Amino acid sequence: MTELVVRAPGRVNLIGEHTDYNDGFVLPAAIDRELRISYRRTDDRRVVLTRLDEDETLAFDLDAIGPSGGSWIDYPQGVARELAVEGIAMTGLRGTISSTLPISSGLSSSAALEVASAWALSAQHPPPIDPMALAKACQRAENRYVGVRSGLMDQFAVVFGRPDAALLLDCRALLHEGVRLPLERARLVICDSRAPRDLASSAYNTRRSECEDVVRTLQAAGEPVAALRDVDGPMLERHAHHLDPIGIRRARHVVRENERVRAVVEALRKGDLLGVGRLFAASHRSLRDLYEVSSPELDALVTLAEAVPGMFASRMTGAGFGGCTINLVAPEAVDRFAADVHAGYLARTGLDADIQAVSLATGAGMA
């Protein structure tokens, strides 16, 4: 049988962090670092995958999907379970997974594996399902099977990525539109902190419950809210006395971060890169001090970036607890930016940051 290859890109999030599972707004963009599955179909209903970076082969049976086991095969396996629920015909396969996307760095390697798996498993190409429903099925795999209660942003960006625009998503209405970036004046540069990211998924789930607790408290006080999306600053401050100190910090972040998404979109449309920079800086501070998901390494990368001439905007991107920063840098300043930040970060932390300019990319599909 012929060899088939599916690809799924990673993503950066320009702004709107920890807002997706609060029914808010996000502005991700798919990037040209991607995961690929090369495979041949079989008729034995077995899915056998080898991860080339770890040289590890794991397998499961499409007709006997057991409980999750805590390894990377949970992602394709969880996706197979959700595709079965959607009634999508699947075939067995023998395949290898390769990736130019750093794993567990906050660039959506998990969502890329989920969406690439969905394409590879589906007997039909494209998978016979509405693309938003496909993104949601992959999110459910992560929520229910892997056990991370992530929002929809990553799977959405991996499915809908465009080579010419970032994507503004309203996570409640599930409506989205492209937002062009002034890439002739500012390149997207990623700094991977390469710091260990332990306990990220349990801390992530805790943040999500803390937000839900605030919503329940506001509902008990008579406010007609379904999610933090419905809360504004004055309402939150009116109830500050019966919210616990952690809850109020988390909610203040989410309420203001939603406002910042809209403000960044407006600044990008006007070409106001300095305005974008101020909003990125405010977002980073809020994630550090109110949402408490930054790390000393991410803070160091942002501080070092801010000292480089030609750097417009810098903040942590993704869930946090380690991972990457996203930076908008004038094209002629990229080399100096990479050299200065790399050297300064090595001196401060002893770590070898991976710094790369990236381009936008199209969503998952056949390679």
Ligand code: GLA
């Ligand atoms: C992870 C999750 C997303 C989102 C971000 C934080 O990437 O998968 O759903 O919550 O963290 O913005």
